[in-house]
Amino acid sequence: MINVLVVEDDPMVAQLHEHYLSQIKGYQLCGIANNGDMALKLLAQKKYDLLILDIFMPTMDGLQLLAKIRDNAYDVDVIIVSAANDKDKIKQALRLGAVDYIIKPFEFERFNLALNNYLKRYHIVEDQNIIEQSDLDQTIIRQEDQVLVSLPKGLDKNTLGTVWECIRSIDGMFTTEEVAVKVGISRVSIRKYLEFLKSLHLLKLDLHRGSVGRPVYKYLCLDKHSDVLKAYIQ
Incomplete structure (x- = not known):
């Protein structure tokens, strides 16, 4: 199970993340932080596998938080979900190690694709000592027909x-x-x-x-x- 921390200052968006996560197999929401300082405190207290991170936040924005996460060597992956769509912020987020970048407003399908792709990559890296190139290619070379989507729990x-x-x-x-x-x-x-x-x-x-x-x-x-x-x- 992937333990997720949502870092989002808008309660409505945080609630949407919680709703979407509940529909995707393999994930559990373990915390919500409405600012960067709170996120750093939670990261110091508990191990999270994945952060879903906004950029536009007061006091400390998401990119500043991501830089601090890397400086502190927290072992956590980050998916950016933000309205920030200028190339400089996107380039900075990717250089700081964000594994995906979703631009608001977004649809469940895109969110679902990102998390299913991450789940596949997570298990390839965590479950195997020796990793084949073909396994990495399935997630690093993210062709649309290679990314599988799944229905929410309970749907056929x-x-x-x-x-x-x-x-x-x-x-x-x-x-x-x-x-x-x-x-x-x-x-x-x-x-x-x-x-x-x-x-x-x-x-x-x-x-x-x-x-x-x-x-x-x-x-x-x-x-x-x-x-x-x-x-x-x-």
Whole structure:
């Protein structure tokens, strides 16, 4: 299990990281720091395998923190997740040893790709004393078709394909109950699939007033022809 420390000053983004991490096998969130000083204290107290690090933070920004992490020789890998998209910051982060760089705003698919690629590399390095070039190439040469994606826990690729085809057959907005009836599984299970599709920006969720004033949540498919799901259901 990969122990993760999230360093992010925006509580909403930190919560998003926590939600995404809970959907990816092999990871557990062990701490959240909202500034660099807190992150350094946590690193001194406990061993973490991976930091998910923002750059824009008050007092000590992420690059300054990353430099201190290297100066202190903390044995931890770093993935940058930041709105900083200028080349100087990206070059500095990579020179300081960041293993990946994700630019905000980002989609779950990109986050998932980064963490699955990291997990593969982690196990190749940790589990083998002698490492073959071909093993390294699978993670260091990061061709798109070499990076495998995985579904969140509890989701099945065949069911996901069925749910998606059902949604594509619906004109306009729909409820969880409507899809549950068509697919033939429980509303609780269907909701998990719909929330996953929403995280990929394939669906949006709106609140509507029912005939007697009761609020009703309805989904709308944003792109019935998207190929985003191919990596998950192939």
